[in-house]
Amino acid sequence: MARYFLEIVPANPNSNASVTYRRPRSDTVLLIFTAALVVYLVLTPLGMLIWNSFKATPPGVPGPLTLDNFINAYLDPTLYPLVANSFLYATGSTVFAFFIAFTMAWLVERTNAPLRDLAYVIAIVSTIIPGMIASIAWLMLLHPRIGLVNRALINIFGFSEPPFNIYTMTGMIFIGGLRHVPIMFLLLAGALRSMDPSLEESAATCGSGISATLRRITLPLMLPASAAAMIYSFINAVEAFEVPALIGIPARIYVFSTKIYLVMHQSPPDDGLSAALGMTVLMIAVVGTVFYQRVVTRGERYVTVTGKGYRPRAIDLGKGRYLGTVFLFTFLFLDVILPMLVLVWASLLPYYQVPSMRAFRSLSLASYVNALKYPGVLQSAQNSLLLSVVGGCITMFLAAIISWIVVRSKVPGRRLLDFLAFTPIAVPGIVMGLALMFVYLNLPIPIYGTIWILLIAFVTKYMPWATRNTNAGLLQIHKELEEASEVSGASWWQTFRRVLVPLLVATFASGFLYIFSHIMREISTAILLYSPKSNLLSIIIWELWQAGTIAEVGAVSVMLVLLLGVVTFIGRKYVGRLSVS
Amino acid sequence: MSGGKLSPKFLTASVLVSITYLVRPGAPPVVAASLVSSLQVAAVAPSQESERQREARLVEGAKKEGKLMFWTGGTAKDWQYVFSKFRQKYMFLTTDYWRATDADLYQKITTEARAGQYNVDVSGADVEYLQQLKNAGLMKKYNWPNTAGWSPQYKDREGYWIAHHVLCLVPAYNTNLVSAAEAPKSWDDLLDPKWNKAISMDKDGGDWVLMLWSAWGKEKTVNYLKQLARNNLVFGEGAGARTQMLAAGAVKIDVRLNLHQILEYQKKNAPLDWVRTDPILSRPGPLFIAQHAPHPNAAALFGDWFSSLEGQQTYYEASGKLVPDPKVKSHLSEALKGLKISVLPAELTVRGNEAGAIWRDIFWK
Numbered sequence: 001m002a003r004y005f006l007e008i009v010p011a012n013p014n015s016n017a018s019v020t021y022r023r024p025r026s027d028t029v030l031l032i033f034t035a036a037l038v039v040y041l042v043l044t045p046l047g048m049l050i051w052n053s054f055k056a057t058p059p060g061v062p063g064p065l066t067l068d069n070f071i072n073a074y075l076d077p078t079l080y081p082l083v084a085n086s087f088l089y090a091t092g093s094t095v096f097a098f099f100i101a102f103t104m105a106w107l108v109e110r111t112n113a114p115l116r117d118l119a120y121v122i123a124i125v126s127t128i129i130p131g132m133i134a135s136i137a138w139l140m141l142l143h144p145r146i147g148l149v150n151r152a153l154i155n156i157f158g159f160s161e162p163p164f165n166i167y168t169m170t171g172m173i174f175i176g177g178l179r180h181v182p183i184m185f186l187l188l189a190g191a192l193r194s195m196d197p198s199l200e201e202s203a204a205t206c207g208s209g210i211s212a213t214l215r216r217i218t219l220p221l222m223l224p225a226s227a228a229a230m231i232y233s234f235i236n237a238v239e240a241f242e243v244p245a246l247i248g249i250p251a252r253i254y255v256f257s258t259k260i261y262l263v264m265h266q267s268p269p270d271d272g273l274s275a276a277l278g279m280t281v282l283m284i285a286v287v288g289t290v291f292y293q294r295v296v297t298r299g300e301r302y303v304t305v306t307g308k309g310y311r312p313r314a315i316d317l318g319k320g321r322y323l324g325t326v327f328l329f330t331f332l333f334l335d336v337i338l339p340m341l342v343l344v345w346a347s348l349l350p351y352y353q354v355p356s357m358r359a360f361r362s363l364s365l366a367s368y369v370n371a372l373k374y375p376g377v378l379q380s381a382q383n384s385l386l387l388s389v390v391g392g393c394i395t396m397f398l399a400a401i402i403s404w405i406v407v408r409s410k411v412p413g414r415r416l417l418d419f420l421a422f423t424p425i426a427v428p429g430i431v432m433g434l435a436l437m438f439v440y441l442n443l444p445i446p447i448y449g450t451i452w453i454l455l456i457a458f459v460t461k462y463m464p465w466a467t468r469n470t471n472a473g474l475l476q477i478h479k480e481l482e483e484a485s486e487v488s489g490a491s492w493w494q495t496f497r498r499v500l501v502p503l504l505v506a507t508f509a510s511g512f513l514y515i516f517s518h519i520m521r522e523i524s525t526a527i528l529l530y531s532p533k534s535n536l537l538s539i540i541i542w543e544l545w546q547a548g549t550i551a552e553v554g555a556v557s558v559m560l561v562l563l564l565g566v567v568t569f570i571g572r573k574y575v576g577r578l579s580v581s
Numbered sequence: 582m583s584g585g586k587l588s589p590k591f592l593t594a595s596v597l598v599s600i601t602y603l604v605r606p607g608a609p610p611v612v613a614a615s616l617v618s619s620l621q622v623a624a625v626a627p628s629q630e631s632e633r634q635r636e637a638r639l640v641e642g643a644k645k646e647g648k649l650m651f652w653t654g655g656t657a658k659d660w661q662y663v664f665s666k667f668r669q670k671y672m673f674l675t676t677d678y679w680r681a682t683d684a685d686l687y688q689k690i691t692t693e694a695r696a697g698q699y700n701v702d703v704s705g706a707d708v709e710y711l712q713q714l715k716n717a718g719l720m721k722k723y724n725w726p727n728t729a730g731w732s733p734q735y736k737d738r739e740g741y742w743i744a745h746h747v748l749c750l751v752p753a754y755n756t757n758l759v760s761a762a763e764a765p766k767s768w769d770d771l772l773d774p775k776w777n778k779a780i781s782m783d784k785d786g787g788d789w790v791l792m793l794w795s796a797w798g799k800e801k802t803v804n805y806l807k808q809l810a811r812n813n814l815v816f817g818e819g820a821g822a823r824t825q826m827l828a829a830g831a832v833k834i835d836v837r838l839n840l841h842q843i844l845e846y847q848k849k850n851a852p853l854d855w856v857r858t859d860p861i862l863s864r865p866g867p868l869f870i871a872q873h874a875p876h877p878n879a880a881a882l883f884g885d886w887f888s889s890l891e892g893q894q895t896y897y898e899a900s901g902k903l904v905p906d907p908k909v910k911s912h913l914s915e916a917l918k919g920l921k922i923s924v925l926p927a928e929l930t931v932r933g934n935e936a937g938a939i940w941r942d943i944f945w946k
Contacts, residue, residue, distance in 0.1 A: 058691065146830050249816050266787075267787055267933055351828050437692055438692055442696050448698070528688060532650075539680075546682070546819040546821060547658075547819070
C-alpha cells in the first residue's frame with residue numbers, strides 16, 4: 001500500500017486550469033445522458049410550478065396567462081408577516097444547527113474527546129427519526145400543559161407557570177434547528193475529515209492555541225463547506241413543512257410552506273396562488289444558489305486533499321476532552337433519547353397521558369400488535385425499503401456525475417446545470433407530486449400508479465441535497481489526483497471509478513444514508529403518487545396520526561427507527577471497509 | 582328512407598345489426614365484453630328486473646371485471662373490515678383502496694380526469710367538494726336500490742351520492758381540567774372569554790360553517806364565528822389527533838369532535854365528556870360511484886351491498902359511526918336520544934366554497 005508523505009501544499013488560488021481528458025465516446029455519452037436526465041427530472045416539476053403561477057385555472061384546464069396570482073399573493077397583507085416568519089425561522093434554525101453541528105464535527109474529526117465516534121451514530125439515528133415524529137415527540141415534551149419536561153420542572157421546582165412553551169417561534173427554531181444538525185454535521189464532518197490538517201498542525205507547532213487555530217485556520221478553511229451547509233440548511237428550512245405545520249399552525253405562526261399547504265388544501269384548492277408562493281420560495285433558492293456558486297467558484301483556494309498524506313493528528317483537549325463527550329451526550333439525549341423515550345411511552349398507552357399511576361397501570365404492547373396487523377403495513381415497509389435503497393443509490397450516482405461536470409469541467413452551461421439540480425428544493429412536495437402526476441398521466445410512459453413514479457419523485461426531490469454533498473466533497477479533492485490518473489493513461493470513467501469514487505466513499509455514504517432515511521419518511525410528494533400497490537410506511541404513519549392513534553404512531557415509529565438503525569449500522573460497517581484509509 | 586333522411590326504423594335496424602355483429606361469436610373480446618357490460622349496466626332499468634336478477638346481472642359483469650377500486654378519506658382499518666365482509670359474499674372480486682385527505686382525493690380525481698384517466702370506481706368525498714365533482718361530471722347518477730327508507734337528508738335527490746355515515750360533531754371537554762359545573766352547556770357558553778386559548782379546532786372548518794349555517798342561517802353563523810374567533814382557537818389537524826390531545830389535557834375544550842370517538846374514549850376511561858348543544862350538528866359523509874368507473878358492475882354491486890342493511894350494519898361495526906339506515910341500531914342513537922339534531926341538507930353543500938372562504942376570512946387572518 002502506497003504511503004503518503006505529510007507536506008503543506010496550499011493550492012494555487014489563481015489556477016484556472018481545467019482538467020481535460022481525452023475521453024472515449026462512451027464517457028461523453030454518459031455525461032450528456034446524465035445531464036439530460038437530470039435536466040428532464042428537474043424541469044418537470046419546475047416547469048409546472050412556473051406555468052401554474054401564471055394561470056388562473058388548474059393544471060390541464062386551458063386558461064389565459066395572468067399575473068393575478070402574484071398580485072393576489074403580494075397584495076395580501078398576511079404575506080409580509082409570512083416572509084418575516086420564514087426568514088426568522090430559517091435563519092434561527094440554521095445558526096442554531098450550525099453551532100451544534102460544527103462543534104460535533106470538530107470534536108469528532110480533530111480532537112481526542114472520548115467516545116467521539118458516537119457522533120456519527122447520533123447523527124444517523126437522529127436523521128432516521130422522521131421530522132413529523134420528532135415534532136410530535138417534542139410536543140409531548142414541551143407542551144405548556146402536557147409537556148413531560150414542563151410537568152417535571154413544575155413538580156420539582158414548584159414553578160407556577162410552565163417554563164417552556166413549544167408553540168412559539170423559539171420552540172420552532174429549537175426543534176427545526178435540531179432537525180438540521182445531522183445533515184450539517186455529516187457535511188461538515190466529511191469536509192473536515194478531507195481537509196489537510198497540516199496547516200492546523202503548523203499553527204499548533206508555532207504556539208497557536210486551540211481557540212486561535214480554530215478561529216484563524218480551521219474555520220476559514222472550512223468556509224466553502226460551512227457556507228454550503230448553511231445555505232442548504234437555510235433553503236431547506238424555508239421549504240420545511242413538518243415543524244411549521246405541527247408547531248406553527250396551532251401557534252398561528254405561518255411560514256411559506258404552511259401557507260402553500262393551506263391554499264392547496266382549501267376548497268377549491270388554489271393551485272395558482274400556491275404556485276406564486278412557490279415561485280417566491282424559488283427566488284429565495286435562486287439567491288441562495290448564487291451565493292453558493294460564488295463560494296464554489298472560489299473553492300479551489302480551499303482545496304486541501306491532495307496526493308500528499310492528510311491523516312489528521314488529534315488535538316489533545318486535556319481534561320476538557322470530557323466536556324466534549326458531555327456535549328455529544330447532551331445532544332444525543334436531547335435529539336434522540338428524549339424523543340424516543342416519549343414515543344415508547346406513547347406507544348404503550350391506550351391514549352396519550354402524562355405519567356401517573358393510572359397511566360402506568362394501563363401500559364400494554366397492544367399497539368405494536370395492532371400496528372403490525374394494520375392493513376398493508378408489511379408491503380409498505382417493503383416498498384419503502386426498496387425505494388430508499390434504489391433511490392439513494394441512483395440519486396448519489398447522478399449527483400456525483402453532475403458535480404464532476406459542475407466542479408471540474410469547463411462545459412458551457414455547467415452553472416445552469418448546478419442551479420437546475422438545486423431548484424427542486426424550492427418546489428413544495430405537494431406541487432411536485434401534482435406535477436409528476438400530471439406529466440405521467442399525459443406521457444405515454446406507463447409508470448403512473450407504479451412504484452417507479454415514486455422513484456422519479458424521490459430522485460428529483462433529493463437531487464439538491466445530493467449535489468450539494470458531492471459538490472462539497474469534490475471541492476475538497478485536488479485535481480492532481482485525477483491528473484495523475486490521466487497521465488497514467490486512464491479514461492475519464494476509469495478515473496472517476498477508481499480515483500474519485502474511493503475518495504468520495506465517505507461523502508457517498510453520508511449522502512446515501514441521508515436520502516435513504518428521508519425517503520423512508522417522505523409524505524407530501526408521495527401522497528398523490530402512491531397507489532394501493534405502492535403504499536409506503538410513511539403514508540401509514542401519517543394515516544395513523546390522522547386517525548388519532550398516537551399509540552400506533554409511536555409503535556410504528558419505534559419499529560421504523562429500529563429497522564433503520566440496523567440498516568444504517570450494517571451500511572456503515574460495509575462502507576467502512578470500502579473507505580480509503 | 583326518403584328524401585335523403587334516415588327513417589327511425591332504418592336507424593333501429595342498423596343499430597341492432599351493428600350490435601349483433603359486434604357481439605357475434607368471434608368478435609374481438611374487448612369490444613364485445615365492454616359493449617355487453619355497458620349495455621347491461623346502462624340499459625336495464627332497475628324497475629324492469631327483480632332484485633335477484635339485478636344482482637345476478639351485476640355479479641356476471643363484476644366477475645369479468647374482477648376488481649373494485651375504492652378511494653377514501655376514511656380510516657384504512659374500517660374499510661379493510663368492510664371489504665373483508667363484502668368479499669365473503671363476492672369472493673371473485675379483489676378490492677383495492679387508496680387513502681388520502683379529502684383535499685388530496687379531490688386533486689387526484691380531477692387531475693386524472695383532465696388527463697382522461699379514470700381509476701376510481703367508488704369514492705368518498707367531503708361535502709365541500711361535492712358540487713365541484715358534480716359539475717365536472719365525475720359523479721354517476723345512480724338509482725341506489727336500498728335507500729328508500731332513508732331520510733332524504735342522507736342521499737342526493739338526483740342520486741349522485743348517498744351518505745355512508747352521518748358524522749355527529751360536538752364540543753367536548755377534558756373533565757380533569759373543566760368541572761361539570763363550569764363546563765359549557767350551550768353554543769353561547771363557548772364564547773365566554775375565560776376560554777381564551779383553551780379551545781382547539783381543526784384548521785379547516787368549511788363543513789362546520791355549513792352545518793352552523795344550516796342550523797342558524799348565514800348571518801347568525803358569521804356573527805357567532807366572529808365572536809368565537811376572539812377566544813383565539815388553537816388549530817390542530819384531524820379529529821382523531823385532536824381527541825387524543827384533548828384527552829391528554831393539551832387543551833380544555835375542542836369545539837368540533839366526532840361523537841363516536843368521544844364515546845369510544847369514554848369506554849377507555851379517558852377524561853372526556855361532550856356538550857349536549859341545541860342543536861347537535863351533523864353532516865352526511867358522501868359516497869359516490871364514479872361516472873367513468875373502470876369497473877362499473879363491481880361498483881354497482883358494492884353500492885347495492887353497502888346501502889343494504891348488511892352493508893350498513895358492517896360499516897357501523899367497523900367504524901362505530903352513525904349510519905343512515907334507520908334499521909341499524911346504534912349506540913350513538915341511544916346517546917342522542919331526546920336531543921335536537923340538525924343535519925346538513927344536501928342542497929346547502931353547493932355553498933361549500935363560500936363556507937370555506939368565510940372560515941378562512943375569520944380564522945386564518
